[in-house]
Amino acid sequence: MRPIEIITQLLDLAAALVAAPLFVGWINQCRAWLQNRSAPSIWLPYRGIRKLFHKDAVIATRASALFRLAPYIVFGAMVLAAGIIPSMGTRLPVTRIADAIALVGLLATARVFMSLAAMDVGTAFGTLGARREMMVGFLAEPALLMVIFVASLISASTALPAITEHLATQTLGLYPSLAFTAVAFTMVLLAENARIPIDNPATHLELTMIHEALLLEYSARHLALMEWAAALKLFNYACIGFALFIPWGVSTVQGGPLALLASIPVLAAKLIAAGGVLALIETVSAKVRVFRAPEFLATAFLFAVLGLLVHLLLGA
Amino acid sequence: MTSALHSPLNACLAILVLWGAIGLAGLLRPTSLRFVARSLFPLSALASLMLAAVAAWSLGVAPERAILAIGLPDLPMHLRRDALSGVFLFLLGAASAGISVFAAGYFRRGHGTSAGLLCLQYHLFLASMGLVMLADDAYAFMVSWETMALSSYFLVTTQHGLPDIRRAGFLYLLIAHVGAIAILLAFGVMQGGSWQFTFDAMRGARLPAPWAAAAFLLALFGFGAKAGLVPLHVWLPEAHPAAPSPVSALMSGVMLKTAVYGALRVTFDLLGQPVWWWGVVALAVGLFTALYGVVFAAAQSDMKRLLAYSSIENIGLIFTAFGLAIVFRGVGMSMLAALALIALLYHSLNHAFMKSLLFLGTGAVLHSTGERSLGRLGGLIHRMPWVAWLTLVGALALAGLPPLNGFVSEWLLLQAFLFAHEVPHTFVNMLLPMAAAVVVLAAALAAYVMVKFFGVIFLGQPREPGLAGAHDAGVLQRLGLAWLAAGCVALGLFPTQIINGLRGVVKQLSGADLPGQTAPWWLLEPIPGRQASYSALGFLLAVTAIVLLTIVGVRLFYHRRVRRADPWDCGFARLDARMQDTAEGFGQPIRHIFGQFFLLRRELPTPFDRAPRYRVLVGDRIWERLYGPLGGLVQRIADRFAWVQQGRIATYLLYSFVTLVALLALVL
Numbered sequence: 001m002r003p004i005e006i007i008t009q010l011l012d013l014a015a016a017l018v019a020a021p022l023f024v025g026w027i028n029q030c031r032a033w034l035q036n037r038s039a040p041s042i043w044l045p046y047r048g049i050r051k052l053f054h055k056d057a058v059i060a061t062r063a064s065a066l067f068r069l070a071p072y073i074v075f076g077a078m079v080l081a082a083g084i085i086p087s088m089g090t091r092l093p094v095t096r097i098a099d100a101i102a103l104v105g106l107l108a109t110a111r112v113f114m115s116l117a118a119m120d121v122g123t124a125f126g127t128l129g130a131r132r133e134m135m136v137g138f139l140a141e142p143a144l145l146m147v148i149f150v151a152s153l154i155s156a157s158t159a160l161p162a163i164t165e166h167l168a169t170q171t172l173g174l175y176p177s178l179a180f181t182a183v184a185f186t187m188v189l190l191a192e193n194a195r196i197p198i199d200n201p202a203t204h205l206e207l208t209m210i211h212e213a214l215l216l217e218y219s220a221r222h223l224a225l226m227e228w229a230a231a232l233k234l235f236n237y238a239c240i241g242f243a244l245f246i247p248w249g250v251s252t253v254q255g256g257p258l259a260l261l262a263s264i265p266v267l268a269a270k271l272i273a274a275g276g277v278l279a280l281i282e283t284v285s286a287k288v289r290v291f292r293a294p295e296f297l298a299t300a301f302l303f304a305v306l307g308l309l310v311h312l313l314l315g316a
Numbered sequence: 317m318t319s320a321l322h323s324p325l326n327a328c329l330a331i332l333v334l335w336g337a338i339g340l341a342g343l344l345r346p347t348s349l350r351f352v353a354r355s356l357f358p359l360s361a362l363a364s365l366m367l368a369a370v371a372a373w374s375l376g377v378a379p380e381r382a383i384l385a386i387g388l389p390d391l392p393m394h395l396r397r398d399a400l401s402g403v404f405l406f407l408l409g410a411a412s413a414g415i416s417v418f419a420a421g422y423f424r425r426g427h428g429t430s431a432g433l434l435c436l437q438y439h440l441f442l443a444s445m446g447l448v449m450l451a452d453d454a455y456a457f458m459v460s461w462e463t464m465a466l467s468s469y470f471l472v473t474t475q476h477g478l479p480d481i482r483r484a485g486f487l488y489l490l491i492a493h494v495g496a497i498a499i500l501l502a503f504g505v506m507q508g509g510s511w512q513f514t515f516d517a518m519r520g521a522r523l524p525a526p527w528a529a530a531a532f533l534l535a536l537f538g539f540g541a542k543a544g545l546v547p548l549h550v551w552l553p554e555a556h557p558a559a560p561s562p563v564s565a566l567m568s569g570v571m572l573k574t575a576v577y578g579a580l581r582v583t584f585d586l587l588g589q590p591v592w593w594w595g596v597v598a599l600a601v602g603l604f605t606a607l608y609g610v611v612f613a614a615a616q617s618d619m620k621r622l623l624a625y626s627s628i629e630n631i632g633l634i635f636t637a638f639g640l641a642i643v644f645r646g647v648g649m650s651m652l653a654a655l656a657l658i659a660l661l662y663h664s665l666n667h668a669f670m671k672s673l674l675f676l677g678t679g680a681v682l683h684s685t686g687e688r689s690l691g692r693l694g695g696l697i698h699r700m701p702w703v704a705w706l707t708l709v710g711a712l713a714l715a716g717l718p719p720l721n722g723f724v725s726e727w728l729l730l731q732a733f734l735f736a737h738e739v740p741h742t743f744v745n746m747l748l749p750m751a752a753a754v755v756v757l758a759a760a761l762a763a764y765v766m767v768k769f770f771g772v773i774f775l776g777q778p779r780e781p782g783l784a785g786a787h788d789a790g791v792l793q794r795l796g797l798a799w800l801a802a803g804c805v806a807l808g809l810f811p812t813q814i815i816n817g818l819r820g821v822v823k824q825l826s827g828a829d830l831p832g833q834t835a836p837w838w839l840l841e842p843i844p845g846r847q848a849s850y851s852a853l854g855f856l857l858a859v860t861a862i863v864l865l866t867i868v869g870v871r872l873f874y875h876r877r878v879r880r881a882d883p884w885d886c887g888f889a890r891l892d893a894r895m896q897d898t899a900e901g902f903g904q905p906i907r908h909i910f911g912q913f914f915l916l917r918r919e920l921p922t923p924f925d926r927a928p929r930y931r932v933l934v935g936d937r938i939w940e941r942l943y944g945p946l947g948g949l950v951q952r953i954a955d956r957f958a959w960v961q962q963g964r965i966a967t968y969l970l971y972s973f974v975t976l977v978a979l980l981a982l983v984l
Contacts, residue, residue, distance in 0.1 A: 053870070053873075053874045054874060056875075056877045056878070056879055057877065057878045057879065058878075058879045058880075058881050059878055059879070059880055059881070060880070060881065060882065060883035060884075061880050061881065061882060061883075062695070062698075062777060062883065064697045064698060064775070066697065066708075066775070072863045072866050072867055073859070073863060075862075075863075075866055076859045076860075076862040076863040076866060077859060079862045079866075080855075080858050080859055080862060083858070094854075094858065096839060096849050096851065096854075097839070097849075097850065097851035097854030097855050097858065098718070098850060098851075098854075098855055099848050099849060099850060101727055101730055101731075101850075102718055102723075102727065102850050102855065105716065105717060105718040105723050105727075106718060106855075108715075108716075108717055108760070108763055109712075109717045109718065111763075112712065112715060112717060112763055112766070112767055115767050115771070116767060116770065116771055116775060119767070119771035119772075119775040119776055119896075119897075120697075120775045120776065121776070121883045122694065122695065122775065122776030122777035122883075122893065122896050123883050123884070123885075123891060123895070123896070124891070124895040124896060124897075125886075126776075126896075127771070127776065127896045127897035127901070127902065128897065130767065130771060130897075130902075131897060131901070131902050131904070131905060132905070134763065134764045134767050134768075135764070135905040135906075135909075137760065137763070137764070138757070138760035138761050138763065138764045139760075141756060141757075141759075141760040142753050142756040142757045142760060145730075145752075145753070145756045146749075146753055146756075149734060149749060149752065152734060153734065153749075157848060158731070158734065158848040159848060159849065206886075216884060217883055217884060221870050221874060225866070225870075291908065294905075294908075294909050301753070305750065305753065308749050309746065312745065312746055312749070
């Protein structure tokens with residue numbers, strides 16, 4: 001392991017941990033502007049997390065050890081996921097232990113633990129949230145894997161850095177298959193991160209909530225970890241999107257420390273743009289009923305399949 | 317004696333004989349539960365461990381044969397042990413070790429079969445499964461196959477006082493025999509006119525292509541009936557809940573794999589050169605079975621039926637890998653065939669451990685609470701922590717989550733699919749990625765099923781007041797569960813070592829070796845240069861390290877104060893256990909999305925009901941679409957020929973006479 005690899009890895013992890021809440025804050029700001037509200041501070045998610053860490057944890061009397069363990073596992077899974085996704089450089093030593101399929105498995109692990117923890121206390125909302133979360137999960141996972149399959153068929157590898165490396169060093173060609181899968185991926189991103197057409201991060205309305213219903217019993221440090229993990233998840237998804245569809249600007253195998261340094265502002269620019277787009281999507285679309293979620297995700301799956309067929313037919 | 321034990325085959329046979337002896341010993345004091353359960357079953361578990369050890373050792377030893385002069389004159393039993401039988405013998409030994417230890421603590425004085433008889437049936441079942449894997453001629457194979465079916469039939473109908481259980485047993489026996497006829501016919505085709513029924517003769521026979529295809533399809537049907545491929549799966553959800561839990565575990569974890577073994581033996585060994593379109597057939601059936609099984613599993617509300625449907629799903633995945641291997645072998649891409657076969661064998665091993673674990677977990681719950689219905693369980697993690705946490709390992713493994721074993725085989729299967737774009741048939745080439753999508757969907761649904769299974773049984777509030785008296789499993793039961801859970805973890809963490817062990821088998825079946833391992837021992841990289849790697853150990857270490865760092869960090873920078881309080885009730889102060897999701901409620905999205913699969917019957921209350929009831933029955937459409945018309949057809953044909961039955965002996969004698977004359981005319 002060369003020093004540059006370790007530096008890339010640590011930078012990757014640190015960027016994720018630091019930038020994830022900021023990214024959420026930025027999206028909230030953009031949303032507020034687009035909706036003619038005065039925007040909250042971009043630092044608000046940080047303050048929320050800090051405040052929660054200081055509070056006393058209140059745990060339901062019936063909760064088992066699983067309930068207290070789950071936030072740590074979910075957070076750990078998201079941090080490891082951040083370490084696997086090449087957001088700035090492709091020389092990540094950790095990626096050898098988990099390729100893109102294992103990354104999807106890692107996200108599934110987090111989801112399962114979150115759902116189990118929600119069922120642990122045995123309230124109506126917990127089980128309801130778990131059921132809906134697992135429903136969205138099993139619909140979104142195939143679509144996500146199809147997206148990854150297309151990218152790995154193009155680059156003959158399932159390792160994310162190799163995919164990014166391949167796509168980033170390619171002469172700027174047009175991949176029609178990737179255009180289809182990009183649409184599919186965006187839809188999966190919205191659904192998996194509890195964003196608007198599927199879930200609304202801003203409300204606790206009983207009939208519709210998914211993600212918030214899972215967290216209803218959590219408080220203090222456990223809630224802080226869950227919130228942070230949710231922010232990391234959004235950040236991770238965004239970075240998967242960058243790695244697959246706009247990989248330019250990351251420091252590749254040839255790049256030295258300077259290229260790595262240069263990739264930091266590139267990532268920031270990508271995040272700023274992505275946050276704006278996400279806020280725009282959320283502002284112009286309405287939340288669908290829970291029963292319509294399968295249709296939404298089936299559409300995403302269809303787009304991914306179309307991308308795959310286009311790839312197989314055109315070879316691009 | 318010592319020289320005899322140098323050969324793994326003889327050692328295996330000695331263990332099978334030992335099993336038979338243990339079974340017979342049960343008859344010495346048939347009603348003494350203490351003698352049978354506490355002495356004989358632990359002994360049997362030791363024999364299982366020995367078998368697993370011998371089988372693991374045998375993987376590196378060249379094939380060997382034996383001829384036992386048992387049976388009809390001039391028709392001795394041929395036995396042969398090679399790498400393929402070694403893998404499945406290992407599976408049998410390793411899984412049954414845990415199951416037998418558990419069974420030692422499980423059996424209670426009940427109404428059904430006496431303990432001694434049960435012991436005989438159980439060990440006959442074990443020994444016949446071992447013999448199936450060693451048989452080297454059609455005669456020995458069919459005899460042990462039928463012994464297996466019969467002994468398991470008696471085990472299923474242990475509680476034969478109940479009509480439902482007799483019905484389930486009959487259904488099992490019926491489908492087992494329909495399948496056995498197909499297997500027998502397949503052997504008949506494969507002897508290729510030589511009338512030699514040894515497997516050697518079948519290996520040597522050169523069958524014309526249509527006959528080879530017929531043999532394959534017959535074998536797929538026959539072994540599919542035992543494995544539970546749709547539409548022959550109907551016996552599984554009936555027989556598994558009917559049987560005592562260790563028997564369910566043995567049937568689901570091990571017996572279904574004998575069918576996988578049979579399919580592999582016939583296709584890759586006896587028929588030799590499979591044709592690619594056979595694989596497409598197996599792939600299609602396997603995929604449909606996987607999806608069908610998992611969708612039905614999600615809708616079940618009886619915990620053992622749920623697991624039975626989940627077994628159908630896993631068998632579907634195994635046959636998907638089987639089909640994929642045939643396609644690759646058929647088009648000459650032996651290395652990918654090897655990869656698919658590795659995924660197949662790996663998943664078979666995994667399923668043996670995780671499904672046995674879960675069935676035994678349900679057994680412990682059943683004993684402790686007397687409930688099989690998910691709607692009357694809940695909150696057992698507080699009362700039965702051992703069972704709950706060990707079952708959680710199995711549930712997470714079955715959900716296909718890293719770093720446990722279910723994920724490894726899934727990962728290997730998906731890798732095999734991803735390399736499939738080089739198949740020379742364009743249409744197949746297009747369809748294979750779609751097939752991969754179905755695999756992914758089935759795997760994702762499996763996670764849903766497992767969250768439902770574990771969450772409804774062990775988490776939340778107890779749904780019945782009686783659950784407050786539930787007690788944890790005894791020491792022997794815990795030991796059995798822990799053995800299987802450890803197996804799940806070990807299979808998950810050391811894939812490279814397991815795959816090295818499977819190399820010999822895969823080479824024997826696919827004709828190609830996987831390329832040598834160039835990566836370090838902790839890294840799984842099936843095909844070097846493809847840049848696809850996974851390390852369960854690294855994965856586990858990384859997650860554990862981050863989790864520990866987080867815990868320490870939180871403690872260090874903040875505090876560890878905790879207050880206990882009632883759960884948040886949204887201002888409605890009468891939150892009770894009935895407000896949790898029931899099993900039906902948890903399955904509701906599945907019923908909504910996959911409504912076409914089910915035969916749904918709902919009873920909805922009217923607004924004026926004094927005691928409103930909501931009932932929903934989820935049925936299998938296969939019954940009304942396939943078996944209903946089939947049964948009607950048989951009935952009509954039987955009615956047409958009913959006049960033959962006169963009830964007078966003179967008439968029957970006349971029939972015999974006419975038959976005799978006709979046969980003589982034919983022969984002479």
